[in-house]
Amino acid sequence: MIDSIRAGIVEKLNAIIIDLDPNVTLRTKYGGTVFELRKNDPKSRIGGVYSYTGYVSLELSNGALFDDPKRVLEGVGKFRRHVELSRCAAGPFNSTKV
Numbered sequence: 001m002i003d004s005i006r007a008g009i010v011e012k013l014n015a016i017i018i019d020l021d022p023n024v025t026l027r028t029k030y031g032g033t034v035f036e037l038r039k040n041d042p043k044s045r046i047g048g049v050y051s052y053t054g055y056v057s058l059e060l061s062n063g064a065l066f067d068d069p070k071r072v073l074e075g076v077g078k079f080r081r082h083v084e085l086s087r088c089a090a091g092p093f094n095s096t097k098v
Contacts, residue, residue: 009056009085013049032057055084 010033017024017035024046025039032050036042048059060066063073063081073081 006051006056010049010051013056013058013085055086057082057084 014026014033017026021037023037025036026033027036027040028034030048030050032048034048035046037044037046045061047061047063050057050059059080059082060073062079063075064077064079066073066081068081072083074083075081
């Protein structure tokens with residue numbers, strides 16, 4: 001995947017998170033961006049965005065609790081789930097599973 005496409009996806013995801021909660025803190029961590037409800041408080045972390053060679057991953061700290069009838073979320077752990085995104089057009093981004 002082209003770096004500019006991945007950067008566009010990351011930028012769009014960050015903007016969506018800030019639109020949903022303007023008080024959320026975006027912080028560089030683990031090679032990506034984590035979202036915290038309280039600045040520098042790992043216990044308030046709600047997820048993150050990470051860019052990989054072929055996709056961008058949106059990580060959800062408590063994604064296992066979400067209703068996911070279309071099975072878009074990936075992962076089998078106790079709490080975390082993620083979705084892999086591979087393109088970003090003028091409209092919404094697209095999941096590799098949708």
